[in-house]
Structure formats: C-alpha cells, structure tokens
Amino acid sequence: MNKKHYATINETLFEEVLPNGLKVYLLPKKGFHKTYGLFSTNYGSIDNHFGYSGEGLSQVPDGIAHFLEHKLFEKEEGDVFQKFGEQGASANAFTSFTRTSYLFSTTNQVKKNLMTLIDFVQDPYFTPETVNKEKGIIGQEIQMYQDDPNWRQFFGILNNMYPKHPLHIDIAGTIASIDAITADDLYHCYETFYHPSNMTLFVVGDIDPEEVMDWIKTNQASKTFSEIKTIERVFPEETAKEIIPFSRLQMPVTRTKAVLGLRGFQADLPETPAEQLLFRTALNLLLQLLLGNTSQNYLELYQAGIIDDTFGFEFSFDRTFHFADFATDTHTPDVFVEKIQAILLNFEDDPEVNEANLALLKKKMLGKYFQSLNSLEYIANQFTQDLFGDLTLFDLPEVIQQVSLEQVKEAGRQFIQADHFSSFYLEPIVKED
Incomplete structure (x- = not known):
C-alpha cells in the first residue's frame, strides 16, 4: 500500500491497485464521527457507443447508465436502501455525464456498511419484469426534469454546443430511449463498465487504513472476475462549424432565461494530466477575474440591470469535453450575450486581469478549498471527479499557488475563440390574441 503525505493540507492518503485492477484510496481523518465510502465507476451517460479494443462495438439506448444505477439497488431479496438503514447508515447514488457513484455515510458499523456497499454494486440482479417496472418510475423523473426551466436551459445550450456528441442528451435519457432498454442491455453495460479495473473505491473517516485495506482485499479475493480488457469508447468528431449559434424555446417563465455557451475542443488541450489540471485552474481564475461578483465587470452589468442575482457561470472540464456557460434571467437577453461575449473576447486588455487581483483571487480560492476539506461528504464526492493522472484533489493547493498571470492569459488564448460561442x-x- 502506497502512502502519500500532503504537507500543505496535512493529510495522508493511502492507495493501492488490487490484482483485479480496483483502485483503492483511504483517507484517515482523526476525530471525525462520520465515515464515508464511495464506490465509483468510470462510466456515465455519454458512454453509449463502446466495446473492447480489437472486438466489435455496440450502441445502447440513451439513459442506460442512470437506469443501471437505479436497478443496482434492487435485489431479489429486497431493497439495499433498507439494509443500509438497518445498519445505521444512509446511502445514495448519482450518475453524471462520465461517472456513476454509490456511497454510504455512517457513524458506526463501518465494516458491515463498507462490505454492503461493495457487495451490492458487484452483484447485479435484473429481470425483464423489474426492468419494465422501473421504466415508469424513470419516465416520471424525466418528465419532472422536462418541466424544470433551469434544466431545459442547461440542455438547450448543450444541444447547441454539442449537437452530435451524447453530452447534449439528458442523463436520464428520453421516454423513447428508456423504453428500448432490456435486461440484456443492462448486463452488457454492467459487465463492460463495472469491472473492478474501471472502478475506484474511496473511504474517508476516522479509520485504520491497514485494517480497512485488509477488509477490502479479503472481500475482493473471495470473488471471481473476468480478465481485464481495455474499453474503447466512440464519440462523434465535431468542429466549430457544427456549433449551433443560437436557438430558443418557450416555457411558462416570467422572464427570459438567457445563457451564453463557450465550447472548447479536445485538440486544443494541453497533453499531460498535470498540464490539464493547471489549464482548468487557470481558466477558472480567469473567469473569476473577469466576471466574479467582486469584479468591476460584474458590478457594471448588475447596476445597468443587464444581470441580477440569478447570474452565474461555470467552467466544466471532464473527459471528452470542456465548456463554459454564463446564465441569467433578464429582460435584455441580446444585450447580456453581447456584453459577456465582448468581455471574454477582450480579456487580454481587461484591467481586471492583473497581478494584484490574481493574488487576491488565489487566496480566496485556497480559502474555499481548505474550508471544503472540513466536509467528508465533499471530499468523498469530489475525489474521484478530480483525478488527473497521479494528481488528486489534494494536489490542488500547490497547483493554485503556482498559476501565474501569463498562464492565466495563455489558458484564455487557448479556450476563448470567437467562433466557439453559442446562445440559448x-x-x-x-399568448396569441
């Protein structure tokens, strides 16, 4: 078992890759009452066209990763949520574009709950009857999101920026796509993506890492898994020419909800994971310098009534995609889009982008980071999302500290391109008269 100490945050991470390929990370936190366990597979809603290298490819219905997440909790002997409850733990799961994660939190019976987490995820049970029953439940969930203006706004801009890439498809799929899912489809996806070699187990709390690692090793050694194979995922190639510049939709809202999207392309990214983490950090700093709520640009837009308290932006970075979106409720959507676009395109001449502001912003970012480490839930949920090669969530402080103003500007030059914008x-x- 490897041991890595992070002096900046005074944390020690234990890690080991088991013979079956499972990556295990353990973070002891003395004095904390709760323990979190998170079992995550590198498989999300965008992974709908895949196969093993050198073998045939297959395409499955949209929404199947999310459907599979739901079904894994249901076993022949009953619902796993109930079992966690009886053991004094709470459990949850979530599916994103690129990950599916299962987790528990507890103040006692850590071993029993950890083994329950591992065992239920590694023991699928699907039948045609239970699959058909679930379609109605997930169909209701899809309809609920279709009635949510913020959800429709987000997927509206994704559809503009990624018209071919499965990123633009709702994580839960569509009513039609989930209706096509079969038990065989679920087993096929499970056997491909839920192999231990494609998964990460993370445990954080007041734990003895040697003891917990022994529990996990014993558990895994008692099971048989297929051979490790390389998974090949297929995504359509897109260029800036395919970005839809503008689209609109009507819904029962009181004011227009406008969003400006800015798409990046994988070919423009730095090559190594370390450089990519630096790029992501630098770009987040640049956007905060330009449009954070203490920037002059933000204050001017707010005072002019172009944006209000609903304004927000985010830079999303994951495998196969990265983009920024800027959104607000406004009576002047055209002005909003024009102003934000101009600020971004002219970032090199913006007086906000200077050494003094960057130093202050880095301190603020580090402060928020250190505060977040007081939450075991935050650590557990973020850890597997922030794996950049050998770098983890705990390397972030050093990355933040080393970012220079020139690196911030270079990240902007790479990402902000005039023909990569879209609005929705x-x-x-x-009402018609």
Missing part, C-alpha cells in the same frame, strides 16, 4: 434563450410563452 428560454422565453416566456407569448
């Missing part, structure tokens, strides 16, 4: 409006329904 969610407008109030116009």
Whole structure:
C-alpha cells in the first residue's frame, strides 16, 4: 500500500491497485464521527457507443447508465436502501455525464456498511419484469426534469454546443430511449463498465487504513472476475462549424432565461494530466477575474440591470469535453450575450486581469478549498471527479499557488475563440390574441 503525505493540507492518503485492477484510496481523518465510502465507476451517460479494443462495438439506448444505477439497488431479496438503514447508515447514488457513484455515510458499523456497499454494486440482479417496472418510475423523473426551466436551459445550450456528441442528451435519457432498454442491455453495460479495473473505491473517516485495506482485499479475493480488457469508447468528431449559434424555446417563465455557451475542443488541450489540471485552474481564475461578483465587470452589468442575482457561470472540464456557460434571467437577453461575449473576447486588455487581483483571487480560492476539506461528504464526492493522472484533489493547493498571470492569459488564448460561442434563450410563452 502506497502512502502519500500532503504537507500543505496535512493529510495522508493511502492507495493501492488490487490484482483485479480496483483502485483503492483511504483517507484517515482523526476525530471525525462520520465515515464515508464511495464506490465509483468510470462510466456515465455519454458512454453509449463502446466495446473492447480489437472486438466489435455496440450502441445502447440513451439513459442506460442512470437506469443501471437505479436497478443496482434492487435485489431479489429486497431493497439495499433498507439494509443500509438497518445498519445505521444512509446511502445514495448519482450518475453524471462520465461517472456513476454509490456511497454510504455512517457513524458506526463501518465494516458491515463498507462490505454492503461493495457487495451490492458487484452483484447485479435484473429481470425483464423489474426492468419494465422501473421504466415508469424513470419516465416520471424525466418528465419532472422536462418541466424544470433551469434544466431545459442547461440542455438547450448543450444541444447547441454539442449537437452530435451524447453530452447534449439528458442523463436520464428520453421516454423513447428508456423504453428500448432490456435486461440484456443492462448486463452488457454492467459487465463492460463495472469491472473492478474501471472502478475506484474511496473511504474517508476516522479509520485504520491497514485494517480497512485488509477488509477490502479479503472481500475482493473471495470473488471471481473476468480478465481485464481495455474499453474503447466512440464519440462523434465535431468542429466549430457544427456549433449551433443560437436557438430558443418557450416555457411558462416570467422572464427570459438567457445563457451564453463557450465550447472548447479536445485538440486544443494541453497533453499531460498535470498540464490539464493547471489549464482548468487557470481558466477558472480567469473567469473569476473577469466576471466574479467582486469584479468591476460584474458590478457594471448588475447596476445597468443587464444581470441580477440569478447570474452565474461555470467552467466544466471532464473527459471528452470542456465548456463554459454564463446564465441569467433578464429582460435584455441580446444585450447580456453581447456584453459577456465582448468581455471574454477582450480579456487580454481587461484591467481586471492583473497581478494584484490574481493574488487576491488565489487566496480566496485556497480559502474555499481548505474550508471544503472540513466536509467528508465533499471530499468523498469530489475525489474521484478530480483525478488527473497521479494528481488528486489534494494536489490542488500547490497547483493554485503556482498559476501565474501569463498562464492565466495563455489558458484564455487557448479556450476563448470567437467562433466557439453559442446562445440559448428560454422565453416566456407569448399568448396569441
């Protein structure tokens, strides 16, 4: 078992790759009452066209990763949620574009709950009857999100920026796509993506890492898994020419919800994981310098009534995609899009982008980071999302500290391109006379 101490945050991480390929990370936190366990597979909603290298490819219905997450909790002998409850733990799961994660939190019976987590995820049970029953439940969930303006706004801009890539498809799929899912489809996806070699187990709390690692090794040694194979995932190639510049939709909202999207392309990214983490950090700093709520640009837009308290932005970075989106409720959507786009395109001449502001912002970012480490839930949920090669969530402080103003500007030059923008409006329904 490897041991790595992070002096900046005074944390020690234990890690080991088991013979079956499972990556295990253990973070002891003395004095904490809760323990979190998170079992995650590198498999999300965008992974719908895949196969093993050198073998045939297959395409499965949209929404199947999320459907599989739901079904894994249901076993022949009953619901796993109930078992966790009886053992004094709470459990949850979530599916993102690139990950599916299962987790528990508990203040006691750590071993029993950890073994329950591992065992239920590694023991699928699907039948045609239970699959058909679940379609109605997930169909209701899909409809609920279709009625959510913020959700429709987000996927509206994704559809503009990624018209071919499965990123633009709702994580839960569509009513039609989930209706096509079969038990065989679920087993096929499970056997491909839930192999230990494609998974990460992370445990954080007041634990003895040697003891916990022994529990996990014993558990895994008692099971038989297929041979480790390399998974090949297929995604359509897109260029800036395929970005949809603008689209709109009407829904029962009181004001227009406008969003400006800015898409990046994988070919423009730095090559190594370390450089990519630096790029992501630098770009986050640049966007905060330009449009954070203490920036002059933000204050001017706010005072002019172009944005209000609903304004927000985010830079999303994951495998096969990265993009930024800027959104607000506004009566002047065209002005909003024009102003934000101009700020971004002229970032090199913006007086906000200077050494003094960057130093202050880095301190602020580090402060938020250190505060977040007081939450075991945050650590557990973020850890597997922030794996950049050998770098982890705990390397972030050093990365933040080393970012220079020139690196911030270089990240902007790489990412901010005039032909990579798109906008989407969610407008109030116009009543006909």
